[in-house]
Amino acid sequence: MPVALWALAIGGFGIGLTEFVIMGLLPEVATDFGVTETVAGYLISGYALSVAVGAVGLTAALTRVDRKKALLGLMILFIAGNLVSAVAPTYELMMLGRIVAALCHGAFFGIGAVVAADLVARDRRAAAISIMFAGLTVANVLGVPFGTLLGQAAGWRSTFWAITGIGVLAFVGIALLVPARVGVPDDVAGPSGQAGxxxxxxxxxxxxxxxxxxxxxxxxxxxxxxxxxxxxxxxxxxxxxxxxxxxxxxxxxxxxxxxxxxxxxxxxxxxxxxxxxxxxxxxxxxxxxxxxxxxxxxxxxxxxxxxxxxxxxxxxxxxxxxxxxxxxxxxxxxxxxxxxxxxxxxxxxxxxxxxxxxxxxxxxxxxxxxxxxxxxxxxxxxxxxxxxxxxxxxxxxxxxxxxxxxxxxxxxxxx
Known part of the structure; x- marks a missing residue:
């Protein structure tokens, strides 16, 4: 499998961590912002709603953008959202950071799946997509427990600083490893490096x-x-x-x-x-x-x-x-x-x-x-x-x- 798929998997890992790690940190977040755990829980539901909006709306807005550039732009959005979450002085700004980070979630996996499929032969496309989603599964297996432990030991903001760093790593990986142009598959309109x-x-x-x-x-x-x-x-x-x-x-x-x-x-x-x-x-x-x-x-x-x-x-x-x-x-x-x-x-x-x-x-x-x-x-x-x-x-x-x-x-x- 092309090494570029692992750059996509790193992005998927960071996104999965952003979505799920907050569940283990809600008590600390609620205490820090002086809100109830129910109100803190809106940081989860707000993220989910933003994912659905971004999956369709942001993907639609990027249909004419070169797919590699689209992925890089989405990672910038992801980095910015988690950076806001890491430094947010108020609950409202924390929610804003969560929404911004979530907007890239659906679009990243949607566009990333097309790119992953384009990087391999026709008979290996589902396997290529599974490698990208492997980052999401690793986030559940290892990322969430360790992210929670980090947040409990060094403060919940440290976890979001770490996620921000993962976003930077994914950005660099995509920039260096995902080719600008790949061969055009026989049943996909354009190569992953080109606009749709x-x-x-x-x-x-x-x-x-x-x-x-x-x-x-x-x-x-x-x-x-x-x-x-x-x-x-x-x-x-x-x-x-x-x-x-x-x-x-x-x-x-x-x-x-x-x-x-x-x-x-x-x-x-x-x-x-x-x-x-x-x-x-x-x-x-x-x-x-x-x-x-x-x-x-x-x-x-x-x-x-x-x-x-x-x-x-x-x-x-x-x-x-x-x-x-x-x-x-x-x-x-x-x-x-x-x-x-x-x-x-x-x-x-x-x-x-x-x-x-x-x-x-x-x-x-x-x-x-x-x-x-x-x-x-x-x-x-x-x-x-x-x-x-x-x-x-x-x-x-x-x-x-x-x-x-x-x-x-x-x-x-x-x-």
């Missing part, structure tokens, strides 16, 4: 039903896993019987699953995108249901945590690759929209899980809710595969080509 087809061309990609179906699968498929994960601490302590002090260590198991699943899922998606996504969505539905049934067993719970992370995040490279493939003439904005879809899925899954808890259905109910949401994503994926098959049949008829041998039942593909 413009906003009108990017918007035209959304005329394809498969783009919308892909986004819907992302919202539901990923939302089911995240909805279950949102309330996992309650499941671990109230159902599985773990002490609250062990929860951070248990979450490292989940993070390890994320890291491995992301890389394996990328390689599998390169071999057969449709079959990989269908299989993973079936497995994730089963894993969440089995987790709910066996949550009273601590051994089974630890195994389920690893599997939930591995199978859940294994879908990410394929979900991102699918929307880019079906928006191949102008993939940048669709890629950014799919990043926003991940965040919408996060919010939707958490909302559904919260409803089950509010209804008094117990601390395993978010797992059941996650399984149902993921099952809905599987249904949409099956529909998308069937529609795709119909589109191919119509295209063959229009060209008066002979029919290919029928695909055996149960072997839906999306090549």
């Amino acid at each position: 087809p413009g906003l009108r061309g990017e918007l035209a990609a959304f005329r394809a039903p498969q783009v919308w179906l892909s986004i819907a699968v992302t919202v539901l498929g990923y939302g089911g896993m995240f909805g279950a994960f949102t309330y996992i601490a309650f499941t671990l302590t109230e159902v599985s019987g773990f002490a609250s002090s062990t929860v951070p260590w248990l979450l490292i198991l989940f993070g390890a699953g994320l890291f491995v699943g992301n890389l394996v899922g990328g390689k599998a998606a390169d071999k057969n995108l449709g079959a990989t996504l269908l299989t993973l969505l079936v497995l994730l539905t089963v894993v969440l249901a089995v987790f709910a049934l066996t949550a009273t067993s601590q051994v089974a719970t630890m195994i389920s945590l690893v599997l939930m992370g591995a199978v859940g995040f294994a879908t990410v490279p394929g979900l991102q690759m699918r929307v880019m493939r079906h928006a191949s003439a102008a993939p940048t904005l669709a890629s950014g929209a799919n990043i926003a879809a991940f965040n919408i899925g996060n919010a939707f899954g958490a909302w559904v899980g919260g409803l089950t808890l509010a209804a008094g259905l117990g601390y395993t109910s978010p797992l059941w809710a996650g399984a149902l949401v993921t099952l809905a994503g599987l249904v949409v994926m099956v529909v998308a595969a069937l529609v795709r098959g119909g589109e191919r049949a119509e295209a063959r008829t229009a060209r008066r080509e002979p029919e290919r041998p029928a695909v055996p039942a149960g072997q839906l593909v999306d090549r």
Whole structure:
């Protein structure tokens, strides 16, 4: 794999750290600014909303900008936002820093996914995207625990100074390692070092039903896993019987699953995108249901945590690759929209899980809710595969080509 992908991974690591490390530092932040922990928590929700806005709005604004320059500009925005957070004298300025940093999140991963795919051969694109997202998974496994420890030992501002430094490192890496021009893939409009087809061309990609179906699968498929994960601490302590002090260590198991699943899922998606996504969505539905049934067993719970992370995040490279493939003439904005879809899925899954808890259905109910949401994503994926098959049949008829041998039942593909 090109070394440039690791520069993108460093950027992903810094962005992931910015998003998640604040969760472990909320008590210190709240005390420093003299606000309640609920108000401090708005620094998380404000970030998430800004991600969704930036994923579409900022990506759209950059459709005519050279993609390497766009990535460098986004890293400058990321550095500036975290620098503001590190020195913010008031809560309001801290919120501003969080919003500024979050604006680059969706656009970076959206544009970065297109660049990563352009850097490699056609049959390695999902794996390349998974390397960029590996930075995000490492942020969960190692970055958040160590960032929290640093903040608790040297003050929460030290963590944001460290993240600012990571942003500078990513900027330098992208500037030095990402080529200005790479070869033009056969199904992508322009090389990663060149500007895209413009906003009108990017918007035209959304005329394809498969783009919308892909986004819907992302919202539901990923939302089911995240909805279950949102309330996992309650499941671990109230159902599985773990002490609250062990929860951070248990979450490292989940993070390890994320890291491995992301890389394996990328390689599998390169071999057969449709079959990989269908299989993973079936497995994730089963894993969440089995987790709910066996949550009273601590051994089974630890195994389920690893599997939930591995199978859940294994879908990410394929979900991102699918929307880019079906928006191949102008993939940048669709890629950014799919990043926003991940965040919408996060919010939707958490909302559904919260409803089950509010209804008094117990601390395993978010797992059941996650399984149902993921099952809905599987249904949409099956529909998308069937529609795709119909589109191919119509295209063959229009060209008066002979029919290919029928695909055996149960072997839906999306090549």
